[in-house]
Amino acid sequence: MWYWLFKYIFMGPLLFLLGRPKVEGLEYVPDHGPAILASNHLAVADSFYLPLVVKRRITFLAKSEYFTGTGLKGWFNRWFYTVAGQVPIDRTNADSAQAALDTAERLLKEGKLLGMYPEGTRSPDGRLYKGKTGLARVALRTGVPVIPVAMIGTDVVNPPGSKMWHFGRVTVRFGKPMDFSRFDGLEGNRFIERAVVDEVMYELMRLSGQEYVDLYAADIKEGKQPPAVAA
Template sequence: MWYWLFKFIFMGPLLQLLGRPKVEGLEYVPDSGPMILASNHLAVADSFYLPLVVHRRITFLAKAEYFTGTGIKGWFTRWFYTAAGQVPIDRTDADSAKDALAAAQRVLDAGKLLGMYPEGTRSPDGRLYKGKTGLARVALETGVPVIPVAMIGTDVVNPPGSKMWRFGRVTVKFGKPMDFTRFEGLAGNRFIERAVIDEVMYELMRLSGQEYVDLYAADVKEQVEAAEQKPPARIPTAAAG
């Protein structure tokens, strides 16, 4: 119930006013049955505008940290993500990855739409980064088609690092469903999984028009943070003569 209240009453009208969303290719999203929506990730707003324009409910795999906060803020965050139907996953180790895969399979086995961000995190600079193979593993294990989704302009409406939202124009482009059943039985083969996710990322690049970077976004963010924390070099002073 809360999902639809947020979509149509509490948040939807404001999102429509701020982003004036334009949608292309929505006919590729079926009225029923399981499907994986693979989206690029520019801003937090992606997780609001994608459900806004799709007529069916979308379940995202959300970071476990969203459900473990303390205090009033932690309680509200946990309540909001739970009410929105998000599934918490821990991504710290191999066992956690297996749990995430199992959670994704449960969503798809129930005939639902599963939203995933193959980059694993938001783009640090608006470019499209290398995809992680978790999405490929889910697609190969379940045989469910993948619909590439390009979010455009969400980083203008919701600039990364800013708490303020602005007026802009959001475009959501859906590509044709991608069928990977030709690789049936090959889940777990890292070369096949890399080929699958690279194919998905190519479609996202084509739809979004983003420049592609063959690096993981998380690694780039770590490098940027490390550089920012590095103390400035000391300039030697001339000895008094």
Template sequence: MFFWFYKHILMGPLLRLLGRPKVQGLEYVPDSGAVILASNHLAVADSFYLPLVFRRRITFLAKSEYFTGTGLKGKLTKFFYSSTGQVPIDRTDADSAAAALTTAQRILAEGKLLGMYPEGTRSPDGRLYKGKTGLARVALESGIPVIPVAMIGTDSVNPPGSKMWHFGRVEVRFGKPMDFSRFEGLAGNRFIERAVIDEVMYELMRLSGQEYVDLYAADVKEGKCPQPAAKAG
């Protein structure tokens, strides 16, 4: 109930005023049944604007830190994510990652829309970074189609690192469902999983128009590899 209150009364009108969202390809998303939505990730606002354009509710796998904060801000954050149906996951080690994938399978088994960010974190500079194979594993094990989603302009409305939101123009582009049934029975094969996620990232690059960087965004943020230079022109 809180989700619908948030969407239609509490935050929806304000988000529409700020971002004037435009949607393309919404007809590719079915009105019922499980689907994996694979989105690029530019800003926190992605998780606000993507649900805004749907009649159905999206369940995201949210990092557990959103549910463990202290003080008034921590309690409000936990209440928001819990009441809107988001699921906490621990991303600290391999066992935690396996548990997160199990949670994703459970959500899909319930016929829900599952939102995933294959980059694993927000882009540090607006470019599209290498996808992690967890999404591929979920798609191959479940047989559920993947719909690529390009978020455009959310980093202008909600600049990363800024507490201020701005007026802008947000666009949400949905691509055609991607069927990976030709790889049935090959979940767990790291070469196949890499091929699947690379195919998804290619579609995201095509839909979003972003420059692709063949590095993990988290590694760049943590200084494990140098910040790649943008292409000239």
């Protein structure tokens, strides 16, 4: 109930006013049954505008840090992210990463619409970064379609690092469902998994118009890799 109240009453009207969302390709999202919405990730607002324009409820895998705060603020964050359709996952080690993938598979087997950010974190500079293979593993093991989604302009409405929201124009562009059934029986092959996620990232690049960087965004943020310089 709270999910729909936030979407249509408490937050939705304000989000519409701020972002004036334009939607393209919504017909590619199935009315029922499991599917993965694979989106680029520019800002926190992505997780608000994507559910706002899709009729069905979307479940996202969210960082466990959102659910571990203390005091009144921690309680409110846990409550809010839970009613907003977020499921906490721990990504600190290999075992926890596998548990996150198991959670994703369970949600899809329940027929849900799963939102995933293959970059793993928000883009540090608005460019599109290398995708992680977790999405490919889930897609190959479940056989569900992957629908690429380009979020455009959310970083203007909700600039990363800022608590202020601004007026802008958000575009949510859905691509055609991607079918990877040609790789049936090859799940677990890291070369196939890399090929699958690279194919998804190419579609996101095409839909969003972003410059692609063949590095992980998380490594850039942590200083493990120098940011790529455009030629």
